[in-house]
Amino acid sequence: MEHKAGPMNRPLWTPGVLVMLVFMFAGALAIIARFTGGIGYVTNLTNARPWGIWVGIDVATGVALAAGGFTTAALAHIFGRHYYEPVTRPALLTAVLGYTFVVLGLLVDIGRSWAIWKPMFHWNLNSVLFEVAMCVMIYLTVLYIEFVPIVAEQFKGRVNLPGLLSKLNNLVDKVLQVADRILGKVMWIFIILGVVLSCMHQSSLGSLMLVAPTKLHPLWYTPLLPLLFLTSAIAVGYPMVVFETTLATASFRLNSEMHILAPLTRITIYLLGIYMLLKLGDMLVRGTWVYLLDGTYQTNAFIVEVLFGVMLPWAMLLCKTIRHSSKGLFTAAALVVGGVVMNRINVFIVGYRSPLSENGYFPAPSEILVTLGLIAALMFIYRVVVTYLPVLQESKEVS
Amino acid sequence: MHITRRNFFRFMGAAGASVAVRPPSVHAWQSQAPPDPFGCLVDLTRCVGCRKCEEACAKVNDLPEPERVNCQCTIFEKDRRPDDTSYTVINRYYTGTVDVFDKPVPTYAKVQCMHCQDPACVSACIVGALTKDDTGAVHYDVSKCIGCRYCMVACPFEIPAYEYYDPITPRVMKCTFCQERISKKGGLPGCAGICPTEALTFGRRQTLLGVARKRLKENPGSYIQHIYGEKEVGGTSWMYLSSVPFEEVNLPLLPDTPSPKLSETIQHSLFSYLWSPVLLFGVLGACMARFNRGNDQKQNNADKGGA
Ligand code: SF4
Ligand code: SF4
Numbered sequence: 145m146e147h148k149a150g151p152m153n154r155p156l157w158t159p160g161v162l163v164m165l166v167f168m169f170a171g172a173l174a175i176i177a178r179f180t181g182g183i184g185y186v187t188n189l190t191n192a193r194p195w196g197i198w199v200g201i202d203v204a205t206g207v208a209l210a211a212g213g214f215t216t217a218a219l220a221h222i223f224g225r226h227y228y229e230p231v232t233r234p235a236l237l238t239a240v241l242g243y244t245f246v247v248l249g250l251l252v253d254i255g256r257s258w259a260i261w262k263p264m265f266h267w268n269l270n271s272v273l274f275e276v277a278m279c280v281m282i283y284l285t286v287l288y289i290e291f292v293p294i295v296a297e298q299f300k301g302r303v304n305l306p307g308l309l310s311k312l313n314n315l316v317d318k319v320l321q322v323a324d325r326i327l328g329k330v331m332w333i334f335i336i337l338g339v340v341l342s343c344m345h346q347s348s349l350g351s352l353m354l355v356a357p358t359k360l361h362p363l364w365y366t367p368l369l370p371l372l373f374l375t376s377a378i379a380v381g382y383p384m385v386v387f388e389t390t391l392a393t394a395s396f397r398l399n400s401e402m403h404i405l406a407p408l409t410r411i412t413i414y415l416l417g418i419y420m421l422l423k424l425g426d427m428l429v430r431g432t433w434v435y436l437l438d439g440t441y442q443t444n445a446f447i448v449e450v451l452f453g454v455m456l457p458w459a460m461l462l463c464k465t466i467r468h469s470s471k472g473l474f475t476a477a478a479l480v481v482g483g484v485v486m487n488r489i490n491v492f493i494v495g496y497r498s499p500l501s502e503n504g505y506f507p508a509p510s511e512i513l514v515t516l517g518l519i520a521a522l523m524f525i526y527r528v529v530v531t532y533l534p535v536l537q538e539s540k541e542v543s
Numbered sequence: 544m545h546i547t548r549r550n551f552f553r554f555m556g557a558a559g560a561s562v563a564v565r566p567p568s569v570h571a572w573q574s575q576a577p578p579d580p581f582g583c584l585v586d587l588t589r590c591v592g593c594r595k596c597e598e599a600c601a602k603v604n605d606l607p608e609p610e611r612v613n614c615q616c617t618i619f620e621k622d623r624r625p626d627d628t629s630y631t632v633i634n635r636y637y638t639g640t641v642d643v644f645d646k647p648v649p650t651y652a653k654v655q656c657m658h659c660q661d662p663a664c665v666s667a668c669i670v671g672a673l674t675k676d677d678t679g680a681v682h683y684d685v686s687k688c689i690g691c692r693y694c695m696v697a698c699p700f701e702i703p704a705y706e707y708y709d710p711i712t713p714r715v716m717k718c719t720f721c722q723e724r725i726s727k728k729g730g731l732p733g734c735a736g737i738c739p740t741e742a743l744t745f746g747r748r749q750t751l752l753g754v755a756r757k758r759l760k761e762n763p764g765s766y767i768q769h770i771y772g773e774k775e776v777g778g779t780s781w782m783y784l785s786s787v788p789f790e791e792v793n794l795p796l797l798p799d800t801p802s803p804k805l806s807e808t809i810q811h812s813l814f815s816y817l818w819s820p821v822l823l824f825g826v827l828g829a830c831m832a833r834f835n836r837g838n839d840q841k842q843n844n845a846d847k848g849g850a
């Protein structure tokens with residue numbers, strides 16, 4: 145094989161990792177505070193503003209940015225573009241970690257964390273949130289199953305548990321062998337299932353606000369919300385891969401993967417274009433452009449989102465020189481990612497209008513610390529996994 | 544991907560059959576409102592702001608005594624909302640009307656759950672902890688609740704409150720319509736039972752609509768000719784009459800369409816019998832079979848774990 149993923153075998157404890165640890169520690173303190181003093185003790189949430197950044201960023205944005213997992217799987221495995229296979233593994237890892245942290249974020253956010261299993265037994269088929277929860281739950285399982293072969297590849301035949309556990313070496317090894325063999329045969333089911341589940345809940349995340357027609361600013365409230373969420377998730381998939389691959393290759397000083405990333409973003413021109421057309425068309429058809437110049441912070445947030453998060457990067461990607469310069473490509477990808485982040489924050493936080501009370505909400509410091517701590521923990525685990533498991537492409541020469 | 548043709552068609556056959564057996568039938572959205580619910584008519588022209596209803600509500604629902612329970616003056620200086628310790632509050636509004644001596648006339652307005660006919664909170668609740676029963680009451684079952692607060696996001700009247708300072712077992716708190724009391728024959732809600740000026744009239748919603756229309760007709764000068772809650776978000780069990788514009792006493796301007804209509808229509812037309820996911824699975828499976836044909840052998844090694 146030309147491309148071979150391998151463990152990084154670099155020292156784990158770099159200064160960057162230590163910074164992550166500091167944030168994780170601060171986040172952990174804030175989480176302890178949440179579970180002793182209550183949600184109100186660490187957040188600025190009120191009865192008028194029941195959802196804040198824990199839903200808007202940890203959950204909604206987390207799900208959107210994990211879209212690289214299903215979009216690359218669809219491209220490489222379903223549509224047979226095997227050329228892109230090297231990026232499927234890091235994207236899968238991002239998805240596994242992203243969704244794990246979505247669930248962790250939810251556990252912190254919902255009032256009765258210990259009751260999180262209840263939707264499995266009490267169904268409300270009218271509830272969009274119910275569908276999202278079911279899909280996320282099943283999809284997370286599917287993602288872990290898709291990840292098993294990577295673990296198997298690394299440890300098959302050389303399971304070496306420390307101390308007393310070493311008696312289990314043979315058994316674990318056998319389990320890995322068997323799992324790997326069976327999974328190899330049925331993996332296609334999980335790959336398709338993963339894409340289907342992703343389409344379902346990525347779009348339904350957008351439907352969440354449809355039940356509150358009077359509470360979301362008309363610039364965002366449209367019956368197309370589910371379609372916009374789906375198309376934006378699909379559009380952000382490859383830019384997110386570019387974004388993180390560039391960061392990872394830079395941080396590990398690997399060969400940049402420009403030969404894969406550049407053509408990958410050519411597809412993004414179409415995907416992002418579809419999203420842009422839908423978004424602008426929707427604004428024209430519903431006539432919501434009348435709000436555009438009213439100068440409120442919500443309108444300004446919308447303008448920034450569309451101009452810098454959709455139109456600018458789209459125009460940049462059109463330009464071949466930018467696509468083939470690693471800096472230009474990274475900037476465009478970062479803008480797309482930022483645009484989708486802004487969109488999710490706008491829909492769930494900025495565009496939300498409490499009908500009767502004062503509308504002000506800004507997250508409390510401890511609320512922000514929880515979010516930052518979770519993100520730091522995610523990055524830390526990513527680093528640990530790529531250090532020890534074959535996820536990233538082994539570099540041919542190290543500078 | 545070992546997606547052999549035989550495997551694939553076997554699988555798709557099963558999927559196809561399940562669709563054929565239960566064709567996706569997409570019904571037009573239908574209201575789930577109970578046929579003959581109770582209601583309560585609040586006549587703001589009669590309310591004198593005595594706050595007896597606040598007190599009675601706290602008593603029958605085992606809530607802490609309302610803030611400064613006997614105060615009928617300075618308590619009104621700030622606008623209050625129902626919260627996790629009170630299901631109902633009275634607010635005072637000066638809307639510009641003056642009496643014969645040029646003194647501004649206050650309007651007092653009671654706030655509580657409206658017990659919507661097609662409640663957004665009920666449609667939203669992930670576990671169905673909120674239900675609307677035949678009495679018309681929207682009932683909260685804490686034993687199912689997971690605390691996602693989606694009901695609070697959904698409610699157009701900003702009613703459900705949350706016990707934000709309870710770390711482990713917080714509850715959603717809102718007016719119960721005194722469900723247990725009104726289920727008994729002749730039972731009255733705590734608030735409506737105590738109101739000294741008959742500003743609160745309890746009864747069947749249909750009957751109350753008649754009462755309201757009669758009042759509007761007999762005293763056309765003293766009312767705005769509108770029954771708030773007759774049509775708002777598809778109708779509510781609690782309804783208001785007023786002499787001042789409803790928006791000015793914090794009753795928001797709302798469309799007549801029930802809030803859950805759009806989201807439920809979209810959800811059910813997309814996902815009833817899971818027809819769209821099954822279809823998508825089929826299409827993607829076909830693509831996979833088509834684009835990976837002949838690649839099987841070559842891809843074997845690469846795909847192992849390349850998921
Ligand atoms: S007013 Fe709000 S809480 Fe009460 S029934 Fe209607 S939607 Fe539910
Ligand atoms: S907070 Fe409780 S009652 Fe409200 S939607 Fe969530 S589970 Fe249902």
Ligand code: SF4
Nearest residue numbers: 600718720732733734
């Ligand atoms: S109906 Fe019952 S719970 Fe609701 S405000 Fe009146 S007394 Fe309180």
